[in-house]
Amino acid sequence: MHTVFSRTHRPHFLGKAVECVARVHVPSGTMCQKAAVKHPSSQMPPCDYKPDSYQGMSKERLLEIRKQNCHPMTMKVTYYRQPVFIHQGHMQWLWDVDRKRYLDLFAGVATVSVGHCHPRVNEAAVKQLKHLWHTTAIYIHPQIQEYAEKLVSLLPEPLKVVYLTNSGSEANDLAMLMARLHTGNYDIITLRGSYHGGSPLTMGLTSNTDYKYPVASGFGCHNTMCPDVFRGVWGGSHCRDSPVQTIRECNCSPGHCQANDRYIEQLKEMFDTTVPHRIAAFFGEPIQGVCGAVQYPKNYLKETYKLVREKGGICIADEVQTGFGRTGSHFWGFQGHDIIPDMVTMAKGIANGFPMGAVVTTEEIARSFGKGLHFNTFGGNPVACAIASSVLDTIAEDRLQENCAVVGTYLLTELAKLRDKYEIIGDVRGKGLQIGVEMVTDKASRKPLSPEAMAGIFEDTKDMGVLIGKGGIYGQTFRIKPPMCITKDDADFFLAVFDQALQNYMDRR
Secondary structure, X not given: OEXXXXXXXXXXXXXXXXXXXXXXOOOOOOOOOOOOOOOOOOOOOOOOOOOOOOOOOOHHHHHHHHHHOOOHHHHHOOOOOOOOOEEEEEEOEEEEOOOOEEEEXXXXXXXXXXXXXXXXXXXXXXXXXXXXXXXOOOOOOHHHHHHHHXXXXXXXXXXXXXXXXXXXXXXXXXXXXXXXXXXXXXXEEEEOOOOOOOOOOHHHHOOOHHXXXXXXXXXXXXXXXXXXXXXXXXXXXXXXOOOOXXXXXXXXXXXXXXXXXXXXXXXXXXXXXXOOOOOOEEEEOOOEOOOOOEOOOOOHHHHHHXXXXXXXXXXXXXXXXXXXXOOOXXXXXXXXXXXXXOEEEEOHHHHOOOOOEEEEEOHHHHHHHHHOOOOOOOOOOHHHHHHHHHHHHHHHHOOHHHHHHHHHHHXXXXXXXXXXXXXXXXXEEEEOOEEEEEEEOOOOOOOEOOHHHHHHHHHHHHHOOEEOEEEOOOOOEEEEOOOOOOOHHHHHHHHHHHHHHHHHHHHHO
């Protein structure tokens, strides 16, 4: 185990298989790139799909309206110095209004699970739209029951009761309420760096300054030290469940992780100093999403669940980003930790981008919620349920969980080679197609790469035809969470593009 005693640098972060042949893909309508920007030596994989011609407003007019009539936050979160104007999507591909094609490796923030406009899911949506758009849970329509039965068949006992919502924030908000009602306790613990939503309640669970406002919110929520084995105080070279480990040194004996022991000690100290003797819940992502695919020591969640239950709390797994086969080895992220939570929240990939979320829990906990009346106008909407049901079928029929394991492992191992090549890549981590690449000024200090440097690499990658995400407390991690249908050819193209973008940055520096 390697120990670091302090970390003082905290820059401000605003906003947040066939070998390819050699030549760069330049679709029609693309703007000429700056001469200084070099392009990769691999061709974008072919795609037979032909997008419709864009007939709408000009880019200038779209941007003008976005600035004048959309909330300023819409502009603040807009990616890129030269924004992408998306027009159409198909599977892992997106086209802009000028018909330039992009390989989408961020999937609308890990939300498009089976592929943009997947034909099978489209068919299910159209079929339902022709029969019934909307009614509520005050009437019995088949779609809620059919979907609930299908969903819980994929979860272990005793997780068999479903409440449908419209988003992950809403699901987590509801889970907080249910946990407090069931236990009779109030305090909830999460990990630093976590993201569980932006509602007034879930803002307390979320532990990232950029998502905080100077208003009262999240009473009773407490954040304990995140067991980040790369950037955290303790870490080593055998800690996490990933094909790629950190570059930190480790002197742990086989089967034992000293870093895990130290992080569990931090949690125990929180129990001794910060919360009452009885708590309501622990919220945890199996792999932290917004923080950049941060993984914990292998036994951390198992030991945490035991301690939380001893304090009267229930354990809640936030599967908004890790669920539905994305991690490859299991359908749910929590299964990779050998644990069974008392409650699971989910959204994003649940319906391939259609607004939907869910809370799944036990019969006992669900009964506690019946003390009052709770109603959701759009939760369990017939169209949402039909789409979500088709997504489950498509994951199975297209063997997408297996694809996540195969392509994800390949991508991780190849990215690790780039980590060894470039001093500015500090860590490559993740599982399946939930991947983070943490950027640093140098490996020894692990000081986060500057926002300006990150932006340059980010922009170059986009200009060469690949869309990825960013995350991390300091905005220092590239997030790779594509539609689960990507191929090894797609991975090879991205690797060539990313390699070139890194080389471009090194040349500029």
